[in-house]
Amino acid sequence: MEFIVHDTLTAMAGLLAQPLDRRPGALREMLEPMRPAIPMPGDLIDMHHGGGGFRVDAEDPRYLPAVQRMIDADVLGQVRRELTRASEALSGAKQQDSLRVMFVLGNPDSEHLMKVGGGYYGMGTSPGWLYVLAWPSDEVIGRIAHCAVHEFHHNVRYTNVEWNPATWSVGEHVVSEGLAEAFVRELSGPEAMGPWSSMVTGEALEEAHRLIMDAFGLVGMQHTSAYVLGDTAMRNFGQEPRGIPDMAGYGVGLRLVDRVLAATGLSVEEATLLPAAELMRRADEARQGETWPGA
Numbered sequence: 001m002e003f004i005v006h007d008t009l010t011a012m013a014g015l016l017a018q019p020l021d022r023r024p025g026a027l028r029e030m031l032e033p034m035r036p037a038i039p040m041p042g043d044l045i046d047m048h049h050g051g052g053g054f055r056v057d058a059e060d061p062r063y064l065p066a067v068q069r070m071i072d073a074d075v076l077g078q079v080r081r082e083l084t085r086a087s088e089a090l091s092g093a094k095q096q097d098s099l100r101v102m103f104v105l106g107n108p109d110s111e112h113l114m115k116v117g118g119g120y121y122g123m124g125t126s127p128g129w130l131y132v133l134a135w136p137s138d139e140v141i142g143r144i145a146h147c148a149v150h151e152f153h154h155n156v157r158y159t160n161v162e163w164n165p166a167t168w169s170v171g172e173h174v175v176s177e178g179l180a181e182a183f184v185r186e187l188s189g190p191e192a193m194g195p196w197s198s199m200v201t202g203e204a205l206e207e208a209h210r211l212i213m214d215a216f217g218l219v220g221m222q223h224t225s226a227y228v229l230g231d232t233a234m235r236n237f238g239q240e241p242r243g244i245p246d247m248a249g250y251g252v253g254l255r256l257v258d259r260v261l262a263a264t265g266l267s268v269e270e271a272t273l274l275p276a277a278e279l280m281r282r283a284d285e286a287r288q289g290e291t292w293p294g295a
Contacts, residue, residue, distance in 0.1 A: 001087045002098040005080050006033070009071050012105055015056070016064045023056035034102050037126035052113035052121075053133060054105040067105060070136050070144075076103065078145035079132075082188070086149045089187055090269055093156050100128055101148060106135035116232050116246050118195035120144060124151025125158055146184050146192040153180040153272065160273045165221035173224035174212055175260075175276035178253025182261070182268050196250035208248035209255065215242075216280075228253075256280075263287050 008030060015026040024045050031044045040047065045056065054063055070076075079101060087095060106113050106120065113119060113135065120134030120143065130151045134144050157176060181197050200208060212227050226234050228249030231241035261271060263283040271279055 001095045003080055003083045003087075003101060004098060005076050005083075005101040006030075006103070007076065008103050009067055009076055012054075013064065013067045013071070016067065020057070020059060027056050031102070031104075033100070034126075034129055034131065037129045039126075048104070049107075051133065052106050052110040052117070054107050062108060063105065066108075066136050070141065073136075073141060075136070075141065075144050079103065079148045082145040082149050083130075083152055086152050086183070086187060089183075090153075090156050090272065092269060093273055094160050095156055096128065096159060098128070099130060099152070099155065101130045101132070103144070103148075104131070104133045106133050108135045108137075112232065112236060116230075118199070118247075120147055120194075122147045122151035124154035125163065130155065143192065143194065146188055147194060149187060149192075150180040150184050150194065153183045157272050161275050167219050168221050168224060169216065169276070170212060170218045170224050170227045171216035171280070172276040173228050174216075174249045174253040175256055175279060176253070177228060177250050178255070178257035179268065179271060181250065181254050182257050183272070186268050194250070196247045197254040198251065200245045200248040200251045204245045205248065205251050205255075208244055209252045211243060212249065212252050259283065 011026075011030045015023055015030070018026060027048065028044050031048065035044065038047070049055065054060070083099075083101070108114060113121070113133075119137050119140040120132070122130065122132040124130050130148055132144060132148050132151065134140050134147070136144070154176060157179065178197070181193050184192050184194075215223075215227055218224070225237075226239065226242045227244055228247075230244045230246035230248050232246045234241045257271070260266070260279045260283040261268065263286040264279070266274075266279075266282070274282075
């Protein structure tokens with residue numbers, strides 16, 4: 001697979017050197033190639049700001065040093081190298097011919113990005129594109145490339161498993177996040193994993209597990225994010241909270257994936273090619289009807 005990593009760091013450094021009134025236009029120009037892959041209508045700047053991106057309507061002396069830090073660390077080179085390794089590790093799966101990567105600087109004053117999301121996130125289901133947004137704190141800068149790998153896993157999975165927003169289920173969404181984190185762990189070790197799968201523990205994780213399993217077969221993309229991202233995100237989106245702790249779907253998903261792999265003997269790569277319902281069926285069959293711990 002060919003990875004086309006847009007040089008957004010140079011573009012953002014140039015943008016931040018411009019007068020404030022010219023920055024929105026420069027950002028639109030930078031993001032415009034990705035516009036056809038964004039299913040939501042609306043202005044790119046509004047979506048950028050709403051998604052935790054750096055502000056182009058206010059001066060902030062932290063922005064340019066953050067961009068320069070990533071240039072000095074060759075973050076985009078890291079992204080390209082880690083994606084190449086990931087593509088090779090999933091060589092048995094059908095992959096697209098090429099994939100474009102757009103990285104954008106986050107807003108360190110975004111409470112949701114920094115406190116709920118751990119400082120970074122990505123999107124990998126838009127055809128032909130990966131999108132990653134991050135504020136490069138000490139904890140995050142070394143994980144940006146691994147976040148791109150997480151999103152790449154989604155891209156490969158839904159090149160091989162049917163992707164239909166109308167029939168996408170809570171179970172499929174949760175398992176897909178668990179598989180992506182398991183893949184990052186296998187490729188680069190536990191230290192490469194995002195913070196999301198370990199944010200919720202103890203009784204809160206058990207309750208989230210119960211609620212997610214009760215809704216496992218609920219279909220429709222408009223429902224699934226509530227069980228993955230949790231209640232704060234739903235309130236921010238103007239949607240109904242479901243009693244799910246923030247980001248709990250990642251921890252539940254990784255727990256389910258680890259149990260499926262242990263029960264079936266499948267590798268992460270083999271599991272990538274199978275829908276969540278089939279993975280659960282095989283695991284249940286392997287366990288011969290035993291009750292799943294925590295189910």
